[in-house]
Ligand code: ADP
């Protein structure tokens with residue numbers, strides 16, 4: 001378990017102080033992939049660097065497996081840091097060294113023999129799929145290949161935690177997916193805990209188990225990815241999700257739909273195997289409302305289908321009210337988007 005307790009980080013810059021982190025506390029579960037999402041300037045990179053004390057918090061504690069890192073002396077901290085790999089947006093490779101030498105770099109002073117280092121490098125090259133690039137220089141590699149080298153280097157000391165700062169932000173969408181798959185494989189096969197920061201919900205969607213949403217140095221929302229994707233609460237989380245669920249497009253589409261006095265447009269959120277079909281036929285049958293489907297979308301998050309269904313209900317007020325109650329009780333989370341009786 002990685003625990004952050006009351007982390008505050010204030011930068012002093014030319015007499016000005018910037019509060020990058022305003023007291024944050026949360027836990028990262030081991031062997032999971034946790035995503036931290038936020039817009040530029042939210043404090044993500046600062047937070048990530050605080051986890052291995054590369055950035056010393058102004059106050060607060062970082063506790064990894066019961067050990068408070070703030071209490072360690074510099075030698076102990078160096079040893080602990082070896083077990084925490086870092087992956088960067090711009091790869092941070094050494095241009096004058098070959099791929100193999102870049103990967104072997106963190107093993108300097110490890111006490112491993114030349115042969116052992118070579119074996120480790122070969123094993124890592126095969127893990128990241130770059131066996132044939134061993135003697136190439138970074139300039140001869142594509143962005144995705146460079147990041148594979150960055151990941152292999154981060155794994156050199158067999159860490160149990162990897163911190164990724166926008167690891168895919170410099171890559172095209174296809175390469176992004178392949179790098180995320182590699183990170184997932186490392187998490188699954190080697191049991192490495194991964195904390196990654198990003199400004200893209202697509203990245204979170206692809207591989208994370210849980211997510212932390214940050215804004216202006218504070219956590220706005222956190223939780224299991226299926227919960228966050230199916231029932232986001234904070235406005236910023238909804239904003240991040242709107243690209244995935246087309247929320248903005250749905251809003252403008254609905255603006256042009258005429259809603260009569262006895263009609264309401266309702267959004268239903270469904271998770272997993274909730275069989276919305278049966279619920280809908282049930283409300284039409286039991287409450288005598290007509291239900292027509294206007295729009296539906298679906299995403300598969302961690303093998304769980306999650307989606308929104310937008311329907312128009314037509315009937316008398318009491319029956320529509322009862323239908324909504326019924327859907328609520330069955331955890332379909334109805335939300336009235338447009339009401340023919342009033343403007344919302
Ligand atoms: P993010 O990674 O989410 O874009 P950062 O952690 O880089 O955010 O930055 C958070 C805030 O802290 C920003 O306002 C940024 O300008 C400020 N900041 C970051 N690093 C420094 C620094 N070394 N000195 C002064 N201010 C900094």
Ligand code: MG
Pocket residue numbers: 044045046
């Ligand atoms: Mg950053």
